[in-house]
Amino acid sequence: MKENIVMLVLCRRVIAKLLIEHIKNNTTMDAFDLYEYDKAKRMAMVRQPALALVEIPERYDDPALDALDVCKDIKEACPNCKVMLMCPEHDKKSVNTCIDAKKKGKIEDYIFYDSSPEYLTSKLEALLPE
Numbered sequence: 001m002k003e004n005i006v007m008l009v010l011c012r013r014v015i016a017k018l019l020i021e022h023i024k025n026n027t028t029m030d031a032f033d034l035y036e037y038d039k040a041k042r043m044a045m046v047r048q049p050a051l052a053l054v055e056i057p058e059r060y061d062d063p064a065l066d067a068l069d070v071c072k073d074i075k076e077a078c079p080n081c082k083v084m085l086m087c088p089e090h091d092k093k094s095v096n097t098c099i100d101a102k103k104k105g106k107i108e109d110y111i112f113y114d115s116s117p118e119y120l121t122s123k124l125e126a127l128l129p130e
Contacts, residue, residue, distance in 0.1 A: 006031040007049040041073035064097035
């Protein structure tokens, strides 16, 4: 596991690029992005990130459960990787899924879409191994 590497598994490329820029310029962490959720397990195995931020996409069906599957895949590939979900704050079902996943230890934390980059990076930094 690489102690300061963050894997961003996000749908929105613009947001991912801005977060990577913010992380690189304002923290001791380094980050890379991935847009294909089905490749998250393989990428976690190869890159061994310390942290992963997984977006719950805004779409029909049950995207929160799909995102939890990605979290599970990441943890299987990189057991020491800490996972945080990015959740749409207005989607009650996704919020409840995040709360339940955190209570059950499936993820370490979650954050809402409308969080500032500063807040998001502080939450990530708090999860870094000591």
